[in-house]
Amino acid sequence: MDGTTLEGMRTALRGPVIGPKDPDYHQARKIxxxxxxxxxxxxxxxxxxxxxxxxxxxxxxxxxxxxxxGGGHSGPGLCLVDDGLTIDLSPMRWVRVDPAAKTARVGGGSVLGDLDHASHAFGLATPAGIMSTTGVGGLTLGGGHGYLTRKYGLTVDNLLSADVVLADGSFVTASETENPDLFWALRGGGGNFGIVTSFDVRLHPVHTVGVAITVWPVDSTREVLRWYRDFLPQAPEDLYGFFALLAVPPGPPFPEEIHGHKMCGVVWCWTGDLDRLEETLAPVNEPGRPAFHFTAPMPYPALQTMFDELIPAGLQWYWRGSFFDRITDEAIDVHLKYGENLPTDLSTMHLYPVDGAAHKVGADDTAWAYRDAVWSGVIAGIDPDPANAQTIKQWAVDYWDELQPYSMGGSYVNFLGAGEGQDRVKATYRDHYDRLAEIKRIYDPHNLFHANQNIEPAKER
Known part of the structure; x- marks a missing residue:
């Protein structure tokens, strides 16, 4: 883009347009x-x-x-394109809560911490992620799951409307009654259909939750996963727990004697009566005595920030995801193999439950195509050192390759890795893909919004 074009854009817009010669350019392009x-x-x-x-x-x-x-959390870096332009919504970080209606309007550049902070003052929250630094926009458009999903569904199950700028530059509102086809597509179809400048979301009564962390030695993975796969789906929907393979981080609440040890574990969130937390989690001893078990009441935003310092911006990441309707013994053997061989201290695997309330929404009610999934899994190679980039990527790819035969085929779209290809995008949307392609043809026929996990516009009939 030549200097004249750049200056023309600066004249046209109120917000700053940052070019390669500007002193803050390199900071601005970091994600x-x-x-x-x-x-x-x-x-x-x-x-x-x-x-x-x-x-x-x-x-x-x-x-x-x-x-x-939006928040810049895209694992494959889809918020940047070489020699093109990034529309950065970060100045649009604002949240307005209506406590009487139990709703919030959220600016398109907001992060989860903004929403959690604003809604917590009124004893309210909505299901969205496990880290406060994640962008509301990208997470929501991909479907969105988090600590409150078993109780209150996916993020898109709580989306009431969205203000959208379309490829022709027009501004529309999408809801059940206005542009309902677009609204259907936005609930899981990613950033393919326009730029969402604000979201209206439903909030639920959530203030202080019961938090627990349970870890066992990694060689207990078979016993723990067999117990977990049976226990959690039958547990009350007030209980959420994601399974993880990890190296224990050096700090509280973990005792020093297990710092750095490879473990398997579950991070729990309980939205029920706090006096019943210990009783509800008494079965954690069934697969074997944990190496560490911690429980505490915690304000919901504190839970959402628990991992922020452990995995801050600026690390090397490579991830891949898959949906699972069951955890087979063969899959457990794969988890054990790669859990015992974590390539770095921050590399991990998570299985997030997406059952409970998320299963009460019809299979065709939103673009999210895996209402029959029970877990959304992600394998993440993570390290601060660029020299380890290939190592963590290869571990994640090899792990995913061995696990894929025991998956449902597709993935949460926000967990697709870089360069996985169009077949993986289609597998993620199953038989919803053709409907999404038709909606794409209506709202973005020339595929202006293609720097994403792309849904190509259907051809004219």
Whole structure:
């Protein structure tokens, strides 16, 4: 993009347009995953919906490449494109809560911590992720799951409406009654259909939750996973627990004698009567005595921030995901093999439950295509040292390859890795893909929004 075009864009927009010669360019192009090192022609920081509309018009009319950044947590770095433009929504970080209606309107550049902070003041929350630094936009558009999913469903099950800037630069609202086809697609179809400048979400009564962390030696993985696969689906929906393979981090609440040890474990969240937490979790001794078991009441936003310092922005990441409707003995053998051989102290595997309330929504009610999944799994190679990038990637790919025969075929779209290909995108949407492609043809026929896990527009009939 030449200097004249850059200056033209600066004139057209209220927010800053940051080019390669600007002193803050290299900071502006950084995202959560430091393995991604792309150099856009400019980063366009939009201050409001009008800025987004003007930016889309400018980018489209000049034939430029476009990417969209909300929170910047995209594992494959889809919020940046070399020599193109990133529309950065980070100035649009705001949340307005209506405590009487139990709803919140959330700006498109907000992160989960913004939403959690604003809603917690009223004793409210919505299911969304496990880290406060994750962007609301990307997480929601992919479907969204988190600590409250078994109780209150996916994030998209709690989406009431969205304000969207389309590829032609127009502004629309999508809901059950306005542009319902677009609303259906936004609930799981990713960033394929437009740029969401605000979300209206339903909130639920959540304030202080029961938190527990239970870990066992990694060689207990077979016994623990066999117990976990039976215990959790039958547990009350107030109980959520994601299974993890990990190296114990050096700090509280873990005792020093297990720091750095490879373990398997479960992070629990209990939204029921706090006096019943210990009773509910008494079965954790059944697969064998834990090496460590910690319980405490905790404000919900504190739980959401628990991993923020452990895995901050700026690390090397490579991840891949899969859905599972069961955890087979053969899959457990794979988990044990790779859990015993974690390549770095931060590398991990998580199995997030997506049953309970998420199963009460119809299979065709949203673009999320795996209402029959019980777990959403992610394998993440993580390390601060760029020299280990290939090592963590190879571990994640090998692990995923061996586990895939025991999966349901597709993945949570936000857990697709870089370069997995169009077949994986189609597998993620199953028989919803053709309907999504038709909606894409209506709202983005020329595929302006393609720097994502792309759904290609259906061809004209």
């Amino acid at each position: 959560y995953n430091a393995m991604i090192d792309r150099e856009p022609a400019a980063i366009v920081r939009c201050t409001d919906a009008a800025d987004v509309m003007d930016a889309v018009d400018f980018i489209r009319d000049h034939g430029l490449e476009l990417a969209v950044r």
